[in-house]
Amino acid sequence: MKKLVLSILGLLFISTSVMAQEVNIFSARHYDSDVQLYKKFTAKTGIKVNIVSGKDKALQKRIKEEGKDCKGDLYITADAGRLGAFQSQGMFQKGASSAGIKKVVPANFRSAYWTGIAKRARVIYYNPKTVNPSWNMTYEDLADPKYKGRVVIRQSNNVYNQSLVASLIKNNGAKNTETWAKGLVSNFARKAKGNDRAQILAVAAGEADWAVANTYYIALMLSGKKGPEQQAAAKKVKPFFPNQDGRGTHMNISGGGILKHAPNKANAIKLLEFLLTPEAQKHIVNNTFEYSMIDGVEPNKLISQFGLGFKQDLKTKVSSYGKLQAKALKIMTEAGWN
Numbered sequence: 001m002k003k004l005v006l007s008i009l010g011l012l013f014i015s016t017s018v019m020a021q022e023v024n025i026f027s028a029r030h031y032d033s034d035v036q037l038y039k040k041f042t043a044k045t046g047i048k049v050n051i052v053s054g055k056d057k058a059l060q061k062r063i064k065e066e067g068k069d070c071k072g073d074l075y076i077t078a079d080a081g082r083l084g085a086f087q088s089q090g091m092f093q094k095g096a097s098s099a100g101i102k103k104v105v106p107a108n109f110r111s112a113y114w115t116g117i118a119k120r121a122r123v124i125y126y127n128p129k130t131v132n133p134s135w136n137m138t139y140e141d142l143a144d145p146k147y148k149g150r151v152v153i154r155q156s157n158n159v160y161n162q163s164l165v166a167s168l169i170k171n172n173g174a175k176n177t178e179t180w181a182k183g184l185v186s187n188f189a190r191k192a193k194g195n196d197r198a199q200i201l202a203v204a205a206g207e208a209d210w211a212v213a214n215t216y217y218i219a220l221m222l223s224g225k226k227g228p229e230q231q232a233a234a235k236k237v238k239p240f241f242p243n244q245d246g247r248g249t250h251m252n253i254s255g256g257g258i259l260k261h262a263p264n265k266a267n268a269i270k271l272l273e274f275l276l277t278p279e280a281q282k283h284i285v286n287n288t289f290e291y292s293m294i295d296g297v298e299p300n301k302l303i304s305q306f307g308l309g310f311k312q313d314l315k316t317k318v319s320s321y322g323k324l325q326a327k328a329l330k331i332m333t334e335a336g337w338n
């Protein structure tokens with residue numbers, strides 16, 4: 001009996017001292033592969049990773065409501081617009097650009113409050129049997145009346161679209177973007193609906209010639225993970241990287257920021273730095289089909305087959321997306337983009 005009590009006390013002691021080494025993640029990324037990555041981090045560092053996963057709105061609400069009592073250290077999500085908007089509400093603290101992070105993440109993909117951990121490109125899809133984009137086709141061209149009734153894109157409430165439109169405002173100004181949005185809406189093949197994959201499917205089915213969606217979705221469909229029908233449809237469609245003659249293709253990020261009341265800030269920085277190692281980046285690109293945030297890690301073959309040498313927009317800071325998100329949504333809804 002005495003022995004048992006002693007060993008329980010011993011276990012309690014060990015577990016409380018281990019518990020001190022932890023990091024709490026609030027994640028809106030819905031990938032099982034992220035969890036595997038956190039396990040690798042724990043194996044390497046001994047730092048336990050606790051994950052609260054959920055949808056962005058719910059997580060953000062919880063973080064705000066809990067205030068100082070929030071145990072979250074890191075908020076991880078997709079889209080720079082989301083990170084930027086949350087930052088503007090004062091929910092992050094500085095620290096996400098440690099020397100280690102600055103060294104590997106280009107300046108346009110991070111701020112003092114958050115950093116990208118993977119890149120995504122939002123591109124144009126087409127059916128090569130029916131249309132052929134000219135090499136210098138742009139997002140701006142999608143508003144050209146010659147594409148009347150031939151374009152599909154998801155709704156204006158989608159944050160990826162809001163970030164894309166924010167980048168247009170940043171580069172072309174609000175007035176030009178208003179005109180563009182009206183032109184685009186009048187080219188819609190149908191009311192905006194569905195997710196990114198639904199746009200690719202619409203092109204495969206001949207409902208439209210042009211769609212806008214992120215690159216990783218076609219890889220996901222081609223991988224067979226979304227079933228044989230979507231796999232077959234994806235084979236009929238090709239991604240096109242727009243704006244090659246100008247600023248480059250619109251880039252966005254998955255990223256993470258250190259929460260204002262983070263109890264384990266140092267561990268949160270360590271985790272971000274780990275996510276940016278070649279080992280972790282390889283794991284990410286091969287599971288989510290995003291692009292690596294750091295140099296020297298090639299995308300998965302399902303993505304690299306479409307070309308590696310495309311020009312990315314490295315000029316437009318992704319931190320501008322959050323700042324212009326509300327303006328973007330206003331322009332979109334006023335143009336009749338449902």
Ligand SMILES: [Fe+2]
Nearest residue numbers: 078160196214
């Ligand atoms: Fe997505």
